[in-house]
Amino acid sequence: MSAFIDAMLERAKASKQTIVLPEGDDERTLAAAQEILAGGIADLVILGNAEAIAGSAYNLEGARIVDPAKSEDRQRYAEAFYELRKHKGVTMEDALAKMDDVIYFGTMMVKLGDADGMTCGACHATSDVLRAALQILKTAPGVKAVSSFFVMAVPDCEYGDDGVFMFADCGLEIQPDAEKLSQIAVNTGRSWQTIFGTEPRIALLSHSTFKSTVASADRDKVIEATRLAKETAPEMLIDGEMQADAAIVPSVGTSKAPGSPVAGKANILVFPDLDTGNIAYKLVQRLAKAEAYGPITQGLAKPVNDLSRGASAADIVGVVAITCVQCQAQKAQ
Numbered sequence: 001m002s003a004f005i006d007a008m009l010e011r012a013k014a015s016k017q018t019i020v021l022p023e024g025d026d027e028r029t030l031a032a033a034q035e036i037l038a039g040g041i042a043d044l045v046i047l048g049n050a051e052a053i054a055g056s057a058y059n060l061e062g063a064r065i066v067d068p069a070k071s072e073d074r075q076r077y078a079e080a081f082y083e084l085r086k087h088k089g090v091t092m093e094d095a096l097a098k099m100d101d102v103i104y105f106g107t108m109m110v111k112l113g114d115a116d117g118m119t120c121g122a123c124h125a126t127s128d129v130l131r132a133a134l135q136i137l138k139t140a141p142g143v144k145a146v147s148s149f150f151v152m153a154v155p156d157c158e159y160g161d162d163g164v165f166m167f168a169d170c171g172l173e174i175q176p177d178a179e180k181l182s183q184i185a186v187n188t189g190r191s192w193q194t195i196f197g198t199e200p201r202i203a204l205l206s207h208s209t210f211k212s213t214v215a216s217a218d219r220d221k222v223i224e225a226t227r228l229a230k231e232t233a234p235e236m237l238i239d240g241e242m243q244a245d246a247a248i249v250p251s252v253g254t255s256k257a258p259g260s261p262v263a264g265k266a267n268i269l270v271f272p273d274l275d276t277g278n279i280a281y282k283l284v285q286r287l288a289k290a291e292a293y294g295p296i297t298q299g300l301a302k303p304v305n306d307l308s309r310g311a312s313a314a315d316i317v318g319v320v321a322i323t324c325v326q327c328q329a330q331k332a333q
């Protein structure tokens with residue numbers, strides 16, 4: 001397991017948070033839960049069939065097991081969900097039915113403070129996890145758009161911070177406009193500060209560096225997003241529009257973007273849309289054999305993180321630890 005995840009585990013243990021794991025019917029989730037409980041990483045609420053979970057091969061002593069179908073909180077969560085969504089045409093009957101969905105039930109738990117955060121997605125689509133979070137938890141104060149990032153750890157790499165980068169948004173916002181792109185940049189900078197505690201250097205990427213190409217809507221979107229991001233967070237090192245090599249390679253940064261505080265030393269790469277972000281992280285993961293952790297959600301009022309459906313138990317433990325660190329940071333604000 002990487003140094004990054006080790007650090008997250010240690011920080012999670014330092015101030016235990018309560019995390020909901022709604023996929024208690026999933027074997028890997030239960031294996032992860034056993035490890036989390038044994039390691040003192042988090043307090044857990046596990047959703048699912050209580051008898052099946054209790055009868056599993058795993059030692060889940062200390063976890064709160066909740067069966068949404070039988071829970072005494074079902075009505076309370078449904079009523080709160082109805083209040084949140086009735087302006088969208090949701091009826092009380094719809095709300096009660098929604099509580100059969102473990103993702104919605106778990107998200108309501110977080111909303112009402114019965115847990116601090118949630119980690120799931122081992123057997124649910126990303127869009128299902130995020131839609132519930134967006135509908136129920138909404139954005140944190142001051143944040144207009146929820147987005148996501150990957151922590152990329154590239155072996156034997158002198159760029160970024162010893163090969164460590166954040167890539168955003170590679171998982172959520174499909175076609176951000178300039179304002180949303182600027183939010184992705186600033187919020188990823190804040191996530192860097194939360195997770196690493198060091199200075200983020202944020203590059204907004206394009207096919208062009210400092211207007212080196214002819215004007216186009218794509219290029220100008222990144223130029224405008226850079227302007228807005230700098231305006232929103234003047235204390236942060238943010239620059240763009242720039243090409244990927246100008247962002248990370250010092251000699252190219254100096255020649256293509258002289259005077260930039262970011263060019264040549266960026267540790268955060270902000271992509272213009274989900275296509276470029278998603279393609280880039282997968283190429284770096286496969287071709288450079290990088291470790292890729294994410295997508296980690298940012299900007300929600302309370303932390304919810306999605307898992308890849310191929311996630312192993314160890315991956316789930318890691319994402320729970322990251323969720324705990326985000327919970328700690330939000331409480332400290």
Ligand SMILES: CC(C)(COP(=O)(O)OP(=O)(O)OC[C@H]1O[C@@H](n2cnc3c(N)ncnc32)[C@H](O)[C@@H]1OP(=O)(O)O)[C@@H](O)C(=O)NCCC(=O)NCCS
Nearest residue numbers: 126127130131134135144145146147170171172173174278
């Ligand atoms: C996240 C996602 C599911 C939301 O899209 P959707 O299903 O079309 O849902 P909607 O657009 O109806 O949005 C649902 C709610 O979330 C809100 N929302 C959507 N995107 C948001 C964002 N980035 N930040 C904050 N709120 C957002 C909407 O305003 C809406 O709120 P409301 O219902 O209270 O009005 C969608 O953007 C998505 O699927 N993204 C890609 C995720 C994915 O599959 N990733 C894996 C491959 S990379």
